[in-house]
Amino acid sequence: MNTRTVGSVMTRNVVTARPDTSFKDLVTTLADERVSALPVVDDEGLVVGIVSEGDLLHRLDLPPDSPHGRLLHRRRPAPAGPLGDIAAGLMTRPVVTIGSDATVGSASRLLEKHGVKRLPVVDGGRLVGIVSRRDLLSTYLRADDDIRAEVRADALLSDPDAVGIVVDEGIVTLTGTVGRRSTADIAGRLARAVSGVVDVVNLLDWKYDDSAELRRHYVFDAQVGPTVRWPT
Structure with a gap:
């Protein structure tokens, strides 16, 4: 980016x-x-x-x-x-x-x-x-078309063709449907980081809400046994 x-x-x-x-x-x-x-x-x-x-x-x-x-x-x-x-x-x-x-x-x-x-x-x-x-x-003098091209190329992690991108006076609006909620959130943050973007209106929908998975903490129940030294 x-x-x-x-x-x-x-x-x-x-x-x-x-x-x-x-x-x-x-x-x-x-x-x-x-x-x-x-x-x-x-x-x-x-x-x-x-x-x-x-x-x-x-x-x-x-x-x-x-x-x-x-x-x-x-x-x-x-x-x-x-x-x-x-x-x-x-x-x-x-x-x-x-x-x-x-x-x-x-x-x-x-x-x-x-x-x-x-x-x-x-x-x-x-x-x-x-x-x-x-x-x-x-930095905010960039043309809307230039901003849109960079958002499309760099800020979308999913299929760009599945996402609608409209840029008006530096304000980016994202529409469409992506696979995961986290993907929609990340796309919005990455679009906001593009040079010249004034604001982002993230209207992306998602097929699967993976919020609970991202918050889950995995606990590994493993025990460490005695150290075994091999003869040299």
């Missing part, structure tokens, strides 16, 4: 910053490249932080007694002095990263858990790409 990975949807040509990149250069790069964040990498290509538009806003010279100034100060005071003028003092760290072989589902859960909008993708700590919310949503 072609469960999509982060590596298949991530952006590979990533615009980065260095720890000593100046505040002005950071702002210029964000504007010129039309991105909202820059991974910060060291001389070995290791990700040491990430600096976003939000991080740079903390450096604005707002009156400390203004509502916005008090809010920014509570969230994270901007470093004073030279360190506050370069990426090393402005970036967020440690960085939440993900591997390129992780599934898009795990990336989505990681974004939600940490409340971030993007994840640097690393291999051995070195940057190989970046994946954003938009990248993850791109």
Whole structure:
């Protein structure tokens, strides 16, 4: 089954910053490249932080007694002095990263858990790409015909001709009759795992309900006798 990975949807040509990149250069790069964040990498290509538009806003010279100034100060005071003028003092760290072989589902859960909008993708700590919310949503742009073909080829354990498959706006509906109830359940789960599937309506019927068999525990009543050693 072609469960999509982060590596298949991530952006590979990533615009980065260095720890000593100046505040002005950071702002210029964000504007010129039309991105909202820059991974910060060291001389070995290791990700040491990430600096976003939000991080740079903390450096604005707002009156400390203004509502916005008090809010920014509570969230994270901007470093004073030279360190506050370069990426090393402005970036967020440690960085939440993900591997390129992780599934898009795990990336989505990681974004939600940490409340971030993007994840640097690393291999051995070195940057190989970046994946954003938009990248993850791109998996749902697949054509219905493509989804149907993959469900038919990979998700059905029984005779595909016995199962009706309708895909409308990413929603898969399965109809027909299969041999066992467990087969119908598995077909529904496998269809749901196909890339681009929004939801599955499993209307499959079955000829035999094998639920009780699957729950049954087999007990082997065997006794172990004395060890017999053969002469050598």
